[in-house]
Amino acid sequence: MSDQSSNPLASVMDGLKSWARINSPWVIHYNSGSCNGCDIEILATLTPRYDLERLGVKLQGSPRHADILICTGPVTRQSKERLKRIYEQMPSPKFVVAVGSCGTASGAFRGCYNICESIGDVIPVDVYVPGCAPRPEAIIYGVAQLLEMIKSGAPSAEMRKAEEPAAVEG
Numbered sequence: 770m771s772d773q774s775s776n777p778l779a780s781v782m783d784g785l786k787s788w789a790r791i792n793s794p795w796v797i798h799y800n801s802g803s804c805n806g807c808d809i810e811i812l813a814t815l816t817p818r819y820d821l822e823r824l825g826v827k828l829q830g831s832p833r834h835a836d837i838l839i840c841t842g843p844v845t846r847q848s849k850e851r852l853k854r855i856y857e858q859m860p861s862p863k864f865v866v867a868v869g870s871c872g873t874a875s876g877a878f879r880g881c882y883n884i885c886e887s888i889g890d891v892i893p894v895d896v897y898v899p900g901c902a903p904r905p906e907a908i909i910y911g912v913a914q915l916l917e918m919i920k921s922g923a924p925s926a927e928m929r930k931a932e933e934p935a936a937v938e939g
């Protein structure tokens with residue numbers, strides 16, 4: 770984090786970046802094991818009928834350019850490491866929206882042999898949008914809540930996780 774008191778330019782740049790992030794967050798979408806039902810709703814949210822872009826939200830393909838990860842499904846054994854890698858490749862500050870009952874708590878797939886956990890057990894989640902599958906209006910509401918949270922300066926799930934004491938093994 771920049772030392773704003775000693776560097777006014779850094780303070781101006783941080784403010785500018787925060788303004789840009791709130792007004793035009795870039796999102797990446799990942800399916801960590803969903804049945805695709807939630808993903809169809811996300812695509813409807815992003816395409817002209819529901820048009821999330823009118824809130825400035827832009828879908829793009831690289832985690833290195835993304836502010837927000839919109840993730841669906843329970844986390845399968847195959848996707849767990851990929852999900853972690855995508856999250857780690859995103860620049861900080863970064864935010865996660867978990868969409869659907871499966872993303873929230875494994876939903877219909879809870880207890881299956883190939884399911885590891887829900888999304889929040891693998892990466893820090895800021896907003897949960899429950900439902901099977903949640904409607905585009907609910908997804909838009911979840912993203913709007915996240916933007917309000919960022920605007921208010923409330924600590925993100927990433928920041929809260931970083932402040933947790935490290936687990937001691939042994």
Ligand code: SF4
Pocket residue numbers: 802803804805806807841842843868869870871872876877900901902903
């Ligand atoms: S919440 Fe429903 S629609 Fe979404 S991944 Fe789970 S079963 Fe599929």
